[in-house]
Amino acid sequence: MGSNRTEANVSVFRSLDWFTIILYILLVSAGAVSIYAASYDFDNASMFDFAEFSGKQFLWIGLSLFIGCIILLLDYRIYEAYAYPIYGVVILILIATIFLAPDIKGSRSWLVFGPISLQPAEFGKFATALALAKLFDSYNFALNTKISNYFRALIIIFLPICLILLQRETGSALVYTSLIFVLYREGMSGLVLFSVFCAVLYFVVAVKFTTPLVMGIPAGEFSVFVIILVIYAAMLLLYCRDFIIARNVIIGFIASGLLAALLWVCGLHINGLVFFLVVLGLAIAYTLLAMFHHRIEKFLVTVAFAVVSVLFLFSVNYVFGNVLEPHQQLRIKVALGIEEDLRGAGYNVNQSKIAIGSGGLTGKGFLNGTQTKLKYVPEQHTDFIFCTIGEEEGFAGSATVLVLFLALILRLIHIAERQRKPFGRVYSYCVVSFLIFHLCINIGMVIGLCPVIGIPLPFFSYGGSALWGFTILLFILLRIDASRKERRD
Numbered sequence: 001m002g003s004n005r006t007e008a009n010v011s012v013f014r015s016l017d018w019f020t021i022i023l024y025i026l027l028v029s030a031g032a033v034s035i036y037a038a039s040y041d042f043d044n045a046s047m048f049d050f051a052e053f054s055g056k057q058f059l060w061i062g063l064s065l066f067i068g069c070i071i072l073l074l075d076y077r078i079y080e081a082y083a084y085p086i087y088g089v090v091i092l093i094l095i096a097t098i099f100l101a102p103d104i105k106g107s108r109s110w111l112v113f114g115p116i117s118l119q120p121a122e123f124g125k126f127a128t129a130l131a132l133a134k135l136f137d138s139y140n141f142a143l144n145t146k147i148s149n150y151f152r153a154l155i156i157i158f159l160p161i162c163l164i165l166l167q168r169e170t171g172s173a174l175v176y177t178s179l180i181f182v183l184y185r186e187g188m189s190g191l192v193l194f195s196v197f198c199a200v201l202y203f204v205v206a207v208k209f210t211t212p213l214v215m216g217i218p219a220g221e222f223s224v225f226v227i228i229l230v231i232y233a234a235m236l237l238l239y240c241r242d243f244i245i246a247r248n249v250i251i252g253f254i255a256s257g258l259l260a261a262l263l264w265v266c267g268l269h270i271n272g273l274v275f276f277l278v279v280l281g282l283a284i285a286y287t288l289l290a291m292f293h294h295r296i297e298k299f300l301v302t303v304a305f306a307v308v309s310v311l312f313l314f315s316v317n318y319v320f321g322n323v324l325e326p327h328q329q330l331r332i333k334v335a336l337g338i339e340e341d342l343r344g345a346g347y348n349v350n351q352s353k354i355a356i357g358s359g360g361l362t363g364k365g366f367l368n369g370t371q372t373k374l375k376y377v378p379e380q381h382t383d384f385i386f387c388t389i390g391e392e393e394g395f396a397g398s399a400t401v402l403v404l405f406l407a408l409i410l411r412l413i414h415i416a417e418r419q420r421k422p423f424g425r426v427y428s429y430c431v432v433s434f435l436i437f438h439l440c441i442n443i444g445m446v447i448g449l450c451p452v453i454g455i456p457l458p459f460f461s462y463g464g465s466a467l468w469g470f471t472i473l474l475f476i477l478l479r480i481d482a483s484r485k486e487r488r489d
Helices: 002-015 017-040 053-073 077-081 084-098 118-135 147-166 170-185 190-208 219-239 244-265 272-293 299-324 325-333 347-358 383-415 422-446 464-488
Strands: 112-114 116-118
Touching: 002 464, 017 053, 017 219, 017 272, 017 383, 017 464, 053 464, 077 084, 077 118, 077 219, 077 244, 084 118, 084 147, 116 464, 118 147, 118 170, 118 422, 118 464, 147 170, 170 190, 170 347, 190 219, 190 299, 219 244, 219 272, 219 299, 244 272, 272 299, 299 325, 347 383, 347 422, 383 422, 383 464, 422 464
Parallel strands: none
Antiparallel strands: 112 116
16 A cells, blocks of 8 residues: 555656756746845845745745645545635635734735745635636536636636725735636626726726826717727727628728718817717617627627727726725826836836836846945835846846746746646636736736735745745646546556
8 A cells, every 4th residue: 555655656757847847946046046136235144044035935935845846636526626725714814804913004914823824815716726726627618619618617706806906905905817718718708808908908098097087078988989080990890790781780880980070170170079979879870780790799799899898997086086095096097107206106117117127138146236335225025126226137037037938938838838637727717817926917017017015026036935836736736637647657
């Protein structure tokens, strides 16, 4: 019995994707060195001093490797069999966190156990990924067979999002929205992704361009209405594939625009809101009348898209002004260039961009970053760790880090596509989605392309919870992948 278990364990380690493990070790090691550089001062001791951030990070790395080995030694069937119970336990912990966690900078997302603090939201990722994978591995489960299947998948995703939002931890909650890419991979219509993209575009344009007024409405709203009309005509042409209806709608839009311009020149000013609603309403009415000679499903989707787009536009100002907190509004304004606030909300990003820009091509050298050493960038060992890499290692070092992440992401996609069961494939893409979202948002935040929402850089930012969370995510994937050969043998 014991010899069989030993042989099974040896087989697991032979079947592991060692390229992924090497990339993991390179990233976490580079992260610990970067943390040492970010927190270094001339009184610092060794990099491995447990009194320093880098020493603690090496301790977290050691514990992460231990956790990873335990995960690899467990039977792969455990993760599939206990996916729902694991998810349920983590949900209960997230609920408890709302009431038990102390208030830290306005957030109740950390459970404190003496000298150790843990953020359950980080561990919710692997639990949610397991539950989603288990759902898709159910007998005869497919997204497009029943509308209820969509609701089941969305409940698994949005339950932790809601609980984390109640902890007032917006950044960690947004990470879970990346799982929409998993749903797309498993058969969700591309229109959903397109709708999400349009919603982001509408929001950004409407918020950023509040002045000047065009036809009596803000320039942002005017621009969004034009975008909606263009998309509506494009969907009729490319999605519904009806050239005649699309042509007539486009001609109507152009004629309406010319008429409005002519009336404006003649001194008759038309309110932009009324104008666009009338033009779009007439286009929709024409579409509804003309589509009865066709299969109507796609036309109805196009009409619904236009109506929902307008309703979403009307909600933007309310959400931005009443739902978002003042500090969140300010961060968005800073990211969009509406306000600078270099001494307040924009201070971190401004100092971060100065640090990265000063690194040049090859950087100032290890431990020679002036912005880093003089502590100009707050949180530079956590969320803003990438600015340390940019300053000391320059473009070359930053590009090397991004290449390592790209290699890891491409490898994980390769692993996902070679899985023989939906469980392994869906779980793999969950890991890929979380990793890409963290990487893009964190670096976008550091260079000023995204609002500051407190998302760590995987394997680099200081902290045990994030490192352990991603380690568990990755090593469960490696264990599931290794089981392919076990089942084949």
